[in-house]
Amino acid sequence: MTATEATMSPRLYLQAQTRWRPAEIVFWLATLLPYLLFPDYLSLASQIAITGLFAMSLDLILGYAGIVSLGHAAFFGVGAYTAGLLSKYGWGEPLSGLVVAAAAAAIVGYATSFVICRFRHLALIMLTLGFGLLLKELANSAGWLTGGMDGLQGIHTWKLLGRFAFDLYGYVAYSYALAVLFVLFLFARRLIHSPFGLSLRGIRENFVRMPAIGAPSRAHIRTIYTIAAAIAGVAGAVLAQTTETVSLDSLDFERSAEVVVILVLGGPGRLYGGLIGAIVFMVARDQFSGIEPQYWYFWIGILLVGVVLFLPNGILGGLAKLTSLWSRS
Amino acid sequence: MLPPVFGVLFDGLAYGMLLFLLSVGQSVTLGMMNFINLAHCSFAMLGGYVTATLMNRYGWPFFATLPCAFIGAAVVSVAFERTLFRRLYRAGELDQVLLTIGIVFISVAVAAYIFSTDQQPLQLPPYLRTSFTFMGIRFAAYRLILIALALAITVALVLGIEYTRFGAKVRAAVDNERMARGLGIDVGRTFAITFALGSGLAGLGGALAIEIVGLDPSFAFTYLIYVLIVVSVGGLGSISGSFAAAIVLGISDVAGKYYIPQLGAFLIYLVMISLLMWRPLGLLGRR
Numbered sequence: 001m002t003a004t005e006a007t008m009s010p011r012l013y014l015q016a017q018t019r020w021r022p023a024e025i026v027f028w029l030a031t032l033l034p035y036l037l038f039p040d041y042l043s044l045a046s047q048i049a050i051t052g053l054f055a056m057s058l059d060l061i062l063g064y065a066g067i068v069s070l071g072h073a074a075f076f077g078v079g080a081y082t083a084g085l086l087s088k089y090g091w092g093e094p095l096s097g098l099v100v101a102a103a104a105a106a107i108v109g110y111a112t113s114f115v116i117c118r119f120r121h122l123a124l125i126m127l128t129l130g131f132g133l134l135l136k137e138l139a140n141s142a143g144w145l146t147g148g149m150d151g152l153q154g155i156h157t158w159k160l161l162g163r164f165a166f167d168l169y170g171y172v173a174y175s176y177a178l179a180v181l182f183v184l185f186l187f188a189r190r191l192i193h194s195p196f197g198l199s200l201r202g203i204r205e206n207f208v209r210m211p212a213i214g215a216p217s218r219a220h221i222r223t224i225y226t227i228a229a230a231i232a233g234v235a236g237a238v239l240a241q242t243t244e245t246v247s248l249d250s251l252d253f254e255r256s257a258e259v260v261v262i263l264v265l266g267g268p269g270r271l272y273g274g275l276i277g278a279i280v281f282m283v284a285r286d287q288f289s290g291i292e293p294q295y296w297y298f299w300i301g302i303l304l305v306g307v308v309l310f311l312p313n314g315i316l317g318g319l320a321k322l323t324s325l326w327s328r329s
Numbered sequence: 330m331l332p333p334v335f336g337v338l339f340d341g342l343a344y345g346m347l348l349f350l351l352s353v354g355q356s357v358t359l360g361m362m363n364f365i366n367l368a369h370c371s372f373a374m375l376g377g378y379v380t381a382t383l384m385n386r387y388g389w390p391f392f393a394t395l396p397c398a399f400i401g402a403a404v405v406s407v408a409f410e411r412t413l414f415r416r417l418y419r420a421g422e423l424d425q426v427l428l429t430i431g432i433v434f435i436s437v438a439v440a441a442y443i444f445s446t447d448q449q450p451l452q453l454p455p456y457l458r459t460s461f462t463f464m465g466i467r468f469a470a471y472r473l474i475l476i477a478l479a480l481a482i483t484v485a486l487v488l489g490i491e492y493t494r495f496g497a498k499v500r501a502a503v504d505n506e507r508m509a510r511g512l513g514i515d516v517g518r519t520f521a522i523t524f525a526l527g528s529g530l531a532g533l534g535g536a537l538a539i540e541i542v543g544l545d546p547s548f549a550f551t552y553l554i555y556v557l558i559v560v561s562v563g564g565l566g567s568i569s570g571s572f573a574a575a576i577v578l579g580i581s582d583v584a585g586k587y588y589i590p591q592l593g594a595f596l597i598y599l600v601m602i603s604l605l606m607w608r609p610l611g612l613l614g615r616r
Contacts, residue, residue: 068423121422123609126561130602137595264427298438304431308424
């Protein structure tokens with residue numbers, strides 16, 4: 001840290017943080033490359049954008065507020081089922097579907113956040129896990145509504161903005177997923193570079209001491225948990241609308257675990273970590289999918305052990321270390 | 330004649346005993362080092378596969394395979410503890426969760442590679458497959474033996490923890506690790522032995538579980554959730570807490586599936602969340 005940075009006023013510090021770096025602009029321009037380079041893989045690209053959005057929502061609570069959640073798929077599933085059911089019962093307009101799905105996930109998130117904010121450590125992990133499992137069992141037993149094990153059938157998404165039909169090649173699906181991702185990314189970026197975002201990091205570092213400097217830890221956790229739930233719900237809704245199916249595995253424990261893996265692989269607490277992690281993870285899975293799926297789990301396991309032992313802050317953390325070494329020498 | 334509720338209680342008790350065997354090691358090691366080991370059920374699964382292999386491929390009698398399941402799980406777990414887990418005792422819970430989930434993934438894949446994803450068949454000797462009816466309730470011989478075995482182990486554990494020198498060291502390390510170190514107790518060594526014993530019991534539980542819940546590679550995930558519920562509800566480091574929690578959980582799971590089958594596993598998750606909200610440190614947790 002240089003002397004000017006240390007004496008910077010809080011307002012200037014936050015302004016400096018919000019400035020766009022060249023690498024960020026390159027990253028977002030690169031998200032347009034699939035149209036040119038891999039037109040056959042656009043549906044994979046839209047899956048990546050959805051997963052990236054989901055991982056980014058987890059980053060807000062895990063990376064910034066330090067809430068380890070093993071049940072984040074609950075909100076993804078709530079969003080997916082809300083959008084799916086809305087479309088099944090006659091309202092297939094995608095954008096308003098997203099809003100309703102976000103609202104439904106936010107309501108569930110807000111309700112559970114009153115419990116979440118009271119606990120830390122193991123009890124917290126167990127409660128998030130428990131809520132996720134509970135919701136899956138609920139969806140499973142309410143077969144008349146959700147279709148149970150067979151999944152939700154009969155979803156039809158209307159044309160986007162009344163003009164663009166969702167096609168087989170995924171042009172519209174990818175554009176839609178990417179646009180939603182970008183808009184919500186801008187929102188999350190603004191959020192974490194606000195005083196509120198700074199106090200979240202404070203809570204992550206010391207939950208007990210933050211109230212002493214006037215930041216109500218529990219109220220902040222409730223807010224960010226609700227926001228993260230809404231974003232996860234949007235991710236689920238985009239998946240439901242673009243694939244026109246919702247199955248029970250959108251609520252699975254495996255999905256919750258997978259998104260934690262993706263985020264940690266990319267690097268938590270950096271906002272881009274979830275996106276980078278989603279790209280690496282989904283492309284790797286696509287390449288490995290020719291082999292039996294159970295061997296894929298073997299490689300995820302190896303990856304996880306490797307990341308924890310050798311790359312504690314994920315890919316982005318490793319890169320940051322490399323660049324700081326580079327600039328010092 | 331007893332009403333059918335006693336049959337449900339009996340089955341629930343047998344199931345609870347199984348859960349207790351699977352989770353007691355996790356509870357003690359978690360209380361000692363605060364190390365969240367999600368791979369605990371992978372060691373249980375290992376024990377199950379040891380028994381299944383010895384019986385099906387080499388024709389060993391069932392009871393002779395049980396000590397091998399115990400020893401196999403204990404030896405493998407302590408190898409992991411010495412090489413991998415000990416690096417993370419001071420790390421945050423996220424790192425511990427991730428590393429051990431990674432091991433669960435690996436173990437599931439390896440089990441599927443060696444044994445395929447099918448259920449393992451297990452041919453128990455005829456005297457274990459019998460059952461008798463007493464006052465209108467059917468008692469399966471296997472479940473009776475399971476309960477007796479688990480009770481014997483519980484008594485041995487409680488006595489061992491309470492009255493042996495090693496047990497005193499374990500209690501000291503659970504209560505206050507730094508103080509125990511200060512008194513010259515080799516906490517690392519004590520922990521390694523406790524870890525091996527706990528995983529061995531899990532391996533035994535995995536072997537005994539085959540007859541009741543079956544064995545396939547997803548075992549490591551499915552029962553991980555049950556074990557975590559028992560541990561967090563029972564309270565860390567508390568054997569009697571785990572015992573009580575396992576019985577409550579076993580009975581409510583069996584009763585829920587018997588009386589309200591459409592709810593599925595919903596009931597036990599509800600029980601777990603309410604218990605955790607009522608007592609976040611577990612039924613008998615002290616910290």
